[in-house]
Amino acid sequence: xxxxxxLERLSQKDPDSRRLALSEVLHMEGLDFTLQEEPxxxxxxxxxxxxxxxxxxxxxxxxxxxxxxxxxxxxxxNDNAAAVCILxxxxxxxxxxxxxxxxxxFDQEENKQAGSRLYAACMDxxxxxxxxxxxxxxxxxxxxxxxxxxxxxxxxxxxxxxGQTVSYLPPSDDRSFxxxxxxxxxxxxxxxxxxxxxKALAAYGEGIFGKPPEYQMxxxxxxxxxxxxxxxxxxxxxxxxxxxxxxxQYLFEAVHLAPRKKRFGLF
Numbered sequence: 157x158x159x160x161x162x163l164e165r166l167s168q169k170d171p172d173s174r175r176l177a178l179s180e181v182l183h184m185e186g187l188d189f190t191l192q193e194e195p196x197x198x199x200x201x202x203x204x205x206x207x208x209x210x211x212x213x214x215x216x217x218x219x220x221x222x223x224x225x226x227x228x229x230x231x232x233x234n235d236n237a238a239a240v241c242i243l244x245x246x247x248x249x250x251x252x253x254x255x256x257x258x259x260x261x262f263d264q265e266e267n268k269q270a271g272s273r274l275y276a277a278c279m280d281x282x283x284x285x286x287x288x289x290x291x292x293x294x295x296x297x298x299x300x301x302x303x304x305x306x307x308x309x310x311x312x313x314x315x316x317x318x319g320q321t322v323s324y325l326p327p328s329d330d331r332s333f334x335x336x337x338x339x340x341x342x343x344x345x346x347x348x349x350x351x352x353x354x355k356a357l358a359a360y361g362e363g364i365f366g367k368p369p370e371y372q373m374x375x376x377x378x379x380x381x382x383x384x385x386x387x388x389x390x391x392x393x394x395x396x397x398x399x400x401x402x403x404x405q406y407l408f409e410a411v412h413l414a415p416r417k418k419r420f421g422l423f
Contacts, residue, residue, distance in 0.1 A: 159241050159400045163294075166237040167392055169229060175205055178224050178240070178261060182207065187247055187259075194274055200264060206271050209247055209259040216283050217256040218411070220246065221272065222290040223265030223329055227386040234383035235390050236265070238294025242404050249408065257411070258284065262329050265291075266385075272329035276336065286339040291328040293403045294395040295383045296345040300325055300354060303341035307413035317406040320351055324358035326375070343407075345399045347379045354378075 162181045168174050182189050192206040207224070211217065222239035226232025240261055247259045262271035286305060299319030301309060309321055330342040346354070353374055360371045375381055382389040 157245060159245055159404060160395065160397050162241050162244065163233065163237055163395060164392055166224065166240055167231040167233040169226075169231055171202060171225060171228070174224060174226065174232070175263070178207055181244065182209075185244060185248055187244065187251070192275060192278070200267060200270055202264075204271050204274055205263050206275055207261040208275075211256065211258050212251060212254050213256040214283075215256055216285050217258055219258040219260060219284045219287045220290070220407075221260040221262060221287065221329055223262045223271065225263050225266055225271070226390075227266050230386040231391045233390055233392050233395050234292055234294045235385060235387075236291050236293075238395055238400050239290035239292070239403075242293055242400055242407070243290060245404060246407055250411070255411070265329050269327075269329050269332045272332035276332040281336060281338060284338055286341065287330065287333045288341045288343065288407075289328055289330040289333075290343050290403070291325075292344040292346070292380060292384055294345065294400050295389065296347045296350070296380060296396070296399050297402070298346055298348045298351055299403065299406055300344045300346050300351065301341065302330075302343070303339065305339045305341050308341055308410045310413070313406070313410060313413065317402055317409075319406060322351065322354045322358065324354055326357075343403065344380070345403055350378045350380050 165177045165181060168177060188210040189207050192208055194204040196203040220243050222243050223236050224240050243259055250257050260275060264270035299317055301319050301321050302325040325342045325344055330340050333340045356374050360367055381387060383394060384390060
């Protein structure tokens with residue numbers, strides 16, 4: 157298993173090249189998909205193109221998702237090609253087992269989560285038992301798990317994979333599903349010391365005037381910030397395969413912890 161084999165192909169500055177690369181990789185891996193598209197508009201000049209893998213079963217199941225777009229001008233290696241590569245491998249393995257799960261790769265996360273908002277607005281909620289959203293999964297040594305869902309938050313599982321639960325992660329596509337009365341889990345890999353910064357950020361709510369200046373100051377102190385939103389470390393040479401492996405093994409073990417009769421609805 158080589159989690160980084162498609163990383164260079166998917167880490168491209170040109171957004172059209174990234175779209176084409178994802179399509180090519182999914183075909184190469186034998187993962188059937190449909191496109192969910194929305195034409196270009198004033199708010200989305202490039203339109204929206206979500207890649208939805210064909211599920212192994214029509215029964216209700218878990219949705220794994222990650223965005224494949226990047227900040228304009230950035231390679232987007234950690235934000236968010238690494239997470240896409242992890243979920244492609246997970247989808248391949250679960251397909252071999254005929255394991256019920258859904259996978260989506262969203263466009264336009266960097267534009268106010270437009271791709272996942274489109275999906276959330278159209279999806280049949282009765283078929284999605286919970287959402288697991290991955291972002292920033294290729295740099296660091298500690299899993300940051302935001303949400304309280306079984307089996308993903310079992311202490312023995314987190315201890316084994318150096319994971320910690322946090323009450324806050326910077327918003328990603330998970331934001332599009334909150335308020336829909338389905339469980340949502342947000343996952344990232346961060347350097348160990350960044351966990352303390354995340355705990356500090358959790359204290360800042362969304363006030364009338366938005367986040368206070370202190371919030372941005374703390375965010376800028378985090379090492380992981382250099383790998384996101386066009387930061388200088390959001391490039392191939394900074395990706396740590398061990399971080400990707402850590403997240404993949406955690407996910408693979410978590411989905412298999414549920415009794416077989418409950419795998420159609422892990423939450």
